[in-house]
Amino acid sequence: MSEALRPVVKSRLYEQVLERLRAHVTETGLKAGDRLPAERDLAASLGVSRASVKQAIVVLEVQGLVEARHGGGTYLVRDTLDVEPVERLVERRERLPEVLEAREALETKLAELAAERRTEAELEDIRQALAFMREEVENGDNGVEGDRRFHAAVTAAAHSSLLADFMKTIAAQITESRTESLRQPGRPSRSLAQHTAIYEAIAAGDGKKAAAAMRRHVRTVAKVRLLSWVPED
Amino acid sequence: MSEALRPVVKSRLYEQVLERLRAHVTETGLKAGDRLPAERDLAASLGVSRASVKQAIVVLEVQGLVEARHGGGTYLVRDTLDVEPVERLVERRERLPEVLEAREALETKLAELAAERRTEAELEDIRQALAFMREEVENGDNGVEGDRRFHAAVTAAAHSSLLADFMKTIAAQITESRTESLRQPGRPSRSLAQHTAIYEAIAAGDGKKAAAAMRRHVRTVAKVRLLSWVPED
DNA sequence: TCGGGCCAAGTGGCTCAGCCACTAGGCCAC
DNA sequence: GTGGCCTAGTGGCTGAGCCACTTGGCCCGA
Structure with a gap:
């Protein structure tokens, strides 16, 4: 296996943002239909750029966990951000x-x-x-x-x-x-x-x-x- | 169903980039292991910002279709960018x-x-x-x-x-x-x-x-x- | 000749600042 | 009430730029 010695896992920033977002949802008990904080606020409170937050949100979007409405905020589709797909x-x-x-x-x-x-x-x-x-x-x-x-x-x-x-x-x-x-x-x-x-x-x-x-x-x-x-x- | 009259489909830019990328791969016959053009070049030739290209690449990354190496380019993992999972x-x-x-x-x-x-x-x-x-x-x-x-x-x-x-x-x-x-x-x-x-x-x-x-x-x-x-x- | 180290170009990672487009909610006129 | 307007808030996207890392070639010394 080429998987033998897999070196350091250099987590992309957006992956860390993803984790923080998941944690935030479970901690605050957000449910399907609830609105996520604004991208600018998330960026500020997480100490990262809006672009990184955006990348994380795009990921959640393609996974169907979140729905971003232009001008209207980003909303949860389910009660969790955990991808449970197979x-x-x-x-x-x-x-x-x-x-x-x-x-x-x-x-x-x-x-x-x-x-x-x-x-x-x-x-x-x-x-x-x-x-x-x-x-x-x-x-x-x-x-x-x-x-x-x-x-x-x-x-x-x-x-x-x-x-x-x-x-x-x-x-x-x-x-x-x-x-x-x-x-x-x-x-x-x-x-x-x-x-x-x-x-x-x-x-x-x-x-x-x-x-x-x-x-x-x-x-x-x-x-x-x-x-x-x-x-x- | 609330799906009754679904209005215009406003495609996000990164989705269009995604399509263009898929097309590019099939057209040029790129195979697994081959390198994708640099983000800057893609942005320029597609006429979009690098951030949008980046979002598309992040999507491909989480789908396991592509592997981005910091400083080393972005590589195809399979012979295609089409998600064929179940x-x-x-x-x-x-x-x-x-x-x-x-x-x-x-x-x-x-x-x-x-x-x-x-x-x-x-x-x-x-x-x-x-x-x-x-x-x-x-x-x-x-x-x-x-x-x-x-x-x-x-x-x-x-x-x-x-x-x-x-x-x-x-x-x-x-x-x-x-x-x-x-x-x-x-x-x-x-x-x-x-x-x-x-x-x-x-x-x-x-x-x-x-x-x-x-x-x-x-x-x-x-x-x-x-x-x-x-x-x- | 060959091996090793260095260096610069190329590339992805990330940030910052900002403009535009769209939405939502309140206010006002009718 | 009801409809239209207006504006603050929010996502969409851009452009410029710096940093970190990789790669490959060059040069130097053995």
């Missing part, structure tokens, strides 16, 4: 249980669609990913790359770019859970077996069976994770 | 079949979770939404508002903000399909019956049953839509 929410590690729920919902359907729609070429891609993972596992590797390829191939075979987009949204979190899951002793070979079952259902064109196999697989992953979190459960 | 992709009507697939995947899981996690208060909310729809249907209305409330209540009861976010992403498209589906003669009362089945499963705390009932319901909606599209199928 991407931001998804970054937090604590949401992993939710990610796994989402993964189950999405991948189950993807497996079903893949069984019904896959072309021969796509089936071959899935088969190769499976073979790759088998080789990894037999070499004592944990098979994380093969696992990734397998799920990617299934997603592609489903021919649903919307569902694929959703998967992309939680891709980073899935990678994390994948790695952790496959670290468990005995997990790689069991995962391989589950993949094989999914593959066979897809090859047979049996959507229901593929969905069921995928559901079983994802739930296994979820269980491992939860166990390593909440030992007493 | 929201934009989702706007296109042609994707409705995919939306319905996604809806099935998401709502099935939501119903299951709702059955397992709903509080008494949330169950009451669902019940009220159901009663509201029943009243609508009995008054000869198509029950679209009750339908919306029902699904919203189930989503809330599932306690998964990630899945709720995904639903929000396709909310507009779902509304569209909902309206069209409930316009079909006999559809409202049948939809009501399906809702009732879902409610009962959730009330009983039976996740599997709730999921199955929801799947049946969403598939009915999908079928209606597809039929009205492809009569020969």
Whole structure:
């Protein structure tokens, strides 16, 4: 990863203004429809130029959190300035249980669609990913790359770019859970077996069976994770 | 709706700059890693102030499309400046079949979770939404508002903000399909019956049953839509 | 020849001062 | 009341300018 040694985070000024604004809204309890202080006042009280305040407001504007009316002030659209759109929410590690729920919902359907729609070429891609993972596992590797390829191939075979987009949204979190899951002793070979079952259902064109196999697989992953979190459960 | 007569769209200057920048990138075939012209040059060639150019660049920055290095220029992160994240992709009507697939995947899981996690208060909310729809249907209305409330209540009861976010992403498209589906003669009362089945499963705390009932319901909606599209199928 | 340090040009970050356009609310005339 | 006007307040945008940082080439010394 080129992310290895990420140096100092030089926050742009407008980002700091953004934070101060968010804080201000929550502190003063401003609600949707309320008016923000005037740009000049904000600049003065924050000790920055109006241009920087403006940049921050433009950001809030494109995020749909705020509405600036020429000559009429700037107004809150929601009760908060926090961007909760998927991407931001998804970054937090604590949401992993939710990610796994989402993964189950999405991948189950993807497996079903893949069984019904896959072309021969796509089936071959899935088969190769499976073979790759088998080789990894037999070499004592944990098979994380093969696992990734397998799920990617299934997603592609489903021919649903919307569902694929959703998967992309939680891709980073899935990678994390994948790695952790496959670290468990005995997990790689069991995962391989589950993949094989999914593959066979897809090859047979049996959507229901593929969905069921995928559901079983994802739930296994979820269980491992939860166990390593909440030992007493 | 207050959206009824939306007057002139007064585009902010930075939005126009944004458009020109996108156009420039596609026209000149700039790729990821390439450097954008200097802010001063852009300002001069577009005939606007540097501050306006700056605002546009800040927008691109927060969207992760561009990376500005202090003293080193501004660089493209992707091959395009078009935001293709889910929201934009989702706007296109042609994707409705995919939306319905996604809806099935998401709502099935939501119903299951709702059955397992709903509080008494949330169950009451669902019940009220159901009663509201029943009243609508009995008054000869198509029950679209009750339908919306029902699904919203189930989503809330599932306690998964990630899945709720995904639903929000396709909310507009779902509304569209909902309206069209409930316009079909006999559809409202049948939809009501399906809702009732879902409610009962959730009330009983039976996740599997709730999921199955929801799947049946969403598939009915999908079928209606597809039929009205492809009569020969 | 080659390596290292220096320097200047180029570029983004930010500020300041100011003008214009538009809005909102109060006041006045009717 | 009702409608129009007027003005203070506010966002939109500009231009000039300084500072901080990056980059690449040049020069000097080994």
